[in-house]
Amino acid sequence: MSARATTRPGGRSARVQQSVHQAVRDLEAEVGRDALTVPLIAARAGVTPSTVYRRWGDLRELLSDVAVERLRPDTAPADHGGLRADLEAWAAQFAEEMSSTAGRTYIRDALLGDPGQGNAVRCSDYAVEQLKAIGVRAAGRGEAVPDVETLLDVLVAPLMYRILFRPSDLSTVYTDHLVAAALGRGPATPQTKS
Amino acid sequence: MSARATTRPGGRSARVQQSVHQAVRDLEAEVGRDALTVPLIAARAGVTPSTVYRRWGDLRELLSDVAVERLRPDTAPADHGGLRADLEAWAAQFAEEMSSTAGRTYIRDALLGDPGQGNAVRCSDYAVEQLKAIGVRAAGRGEAVPDVETLLDVLVAPLMYRILFRPSDLSTVYTDHLVAAALGRGPATPQTKS
Numbered sequence: 001m002s003a004r005a006t007t008r009p010g011g012r013s014a015r016v017q018q019s020v021h022q023a024v025r026d027l028e029a030e031v032g033r034d035a036l037t038v039p040l041i042a043a044r045a046g047v048t049p050s051t052v053y054r055r056w057g058d059l060r061e062l063l064s065d066v067a068v069e070r071l072r073p074d075t076a077p078a079d080h081g082g083l084r085a086d087l088e089a090w091a092a093q094f095a096e097e098m099s100s101t102a103g104r105t106y107i108r109d110a111l112l113g114d115p116g117q118g119n120a121v122r123c124s125d126y127a128v129e130q131l132k133a134i135g136v137r138a139a140g141r142g143e144a145v146p147d148v149e150t151l152l153d154v155l156v157a158p159l160m161y162r163i164l165f166r167p168s169d170l171s172t173v174y175t176d177h178l179v180a181a182a183l184g185r186g187p188a189t190p191q192t193k194s
Numbered sequence: 195m196s197a198r199a200t201t202r203p204g205g206r207s208a209r210v211q212q213s214v215h216q217a218v219r220d221l222e223a224e225v226g227r228d229a230l231t232v233p234l235i236a237a238r239a240g241v242t243p244s245t246v247y248r249r250w251g252d253l254r255e256l257l258s259d260v261a262v263e264r265l266r267p268d269t270a271p272a273d274h275g276g277l278r279a280d281l282e283a284w285a286a287q288f289a290e291e292m293s294s295t296a297g298r299t300y301i302r303d304a305l306l307g308d309p310g311q312g313n314a315v316r317c318s319d320y321a322v323e324q325l326k327a328i329g330v331r332a333a334g335r336g337e338a339v340p341d342v343e344t345l346l347d348v349l350v351a352p353l354m355y356r357i358l359f360r361p362s363d364l365s366t367v368y369t370d371h372l373v374a375a376a377l378g379r380g381p382a383t384p385q386t387k388s
Contacts (some may be wrong), residue, residue: 017205111358112306124359151371152360160359161351165318178347179377 019045020052024066033105033115038062039188060143064113067106077130083145090134091155091175094127099163099170107163127156146182154182211277213239214246218260227299232256258307259302261317270386277339278377282329285349285369288321293357293364301357321350340376348376 023044027036038059042049056062076088099101110119128148137144146154155178162168217238232253236243237349247313250256291297304313322342327340340348349372356362 054273078380102250108306111302120359122359124355152355153375154348157351157355158347160352161318161346164358165311165314165354167311167315182346 004167005029014047016047016051019070020047020055020062024062033063034061035098040186058113060113063109064111064119067109067113068119068167070106071103071123073111073126073130077134079137081121082141083134083143084136084143084179086138087151087155087179087182088172088176090130091159091179092172094156094157095175098159104163107160124152124156127152131156133145151182204272210230210239210245210249214241214256215260217265218256220250227257230257247250249330253309254303254307256307257303257314259303261303261307264300265297265304266315266320269302271328272368273331274315276335277328277337278373280328280332281345281349281373281376282366282370283375285353286366287366289353289369292353298357301354318350321346325350340378345376348372 007048020041023041024036027041027044034057038052039049041059041062042052045052052062056065056162077086080086080089093174098107107123110123116119131148135151137150148164158178159170159175162170204306206331214235217235218223218230221235221238225234232246235242235253235256236246239246246256251370271280274280292301301317304317308314325342325345329342329345332339353364354374356364362368
């Protein structure tokens, strides 16, 4: 879920998106996000400001798109040989990345510049795709797999709720507990968090 | 969680807050939120714009404060004679109010104008207070009560996650299922949503 190059097949539209996204990432690192403006980004990307406004509406929507790209997982979830181990590793990594300063900023950007909720749904779909990949692998081993909506409710939702609404200890004690609950073996919340 | 008059004991500071919040609510109804500006709000509230900027920083932070006030529950949770019934009624009402157009707007405002997360925590605390009140009542009847952190994870978090990230059917089929899961009687997610 780190920054990744956006490489898409041809066309001017794809090239504009790539150069504008890259300009946002570069300028954010160079001048900080509070100094970002559409004219500054457009100049760096080699397009006109009106190109940016036509395509993204405003800076906030552009930042939302860039944030969602950054939240996109780089790789398939690691294979640790079993469903529980795979879910524990995935949940620990998800918690760590999403609760980092950068992760929180991207989540807020993704939600905030997104009145139609399309980018929020994309964030959720990234988690779904990863959890499905883990599930397919586990089913191939003959393991029983909770459906993905249950995993969203039991594993992903508490992490996102606590990141957004309630400062909490999201250590592996907590994420392992959530995985245990998802696998039907740990209904009670441990008392070590928040 | 509907609009409520903010009545607090004396002081100029409390009066300024009350008149500025009221001006936001009135103007939002009259001219729509996209037309709100700090000078417009200040003029209606009978204060100077600099008073608003000094106290709230900017429009977004003011809207965040107003949103949190609107998300504050008006009343104690209704007493339906048992823990399950109380939680089912509370969850159904929470889902209905938070997923309404107004509820979604207030949640977004509360989260997004709030870099320090204080208002998000207040939203979460409102839920905690209501769930604790239900729990105290149930304990008084001799019922076993899940701890409030479990109720946040199992009941509140999935509702907020789906409202923010994933359009879903939040009907009582779903909220009753979450309550059953919280009470340890329904681990699987029903297949009727999203």
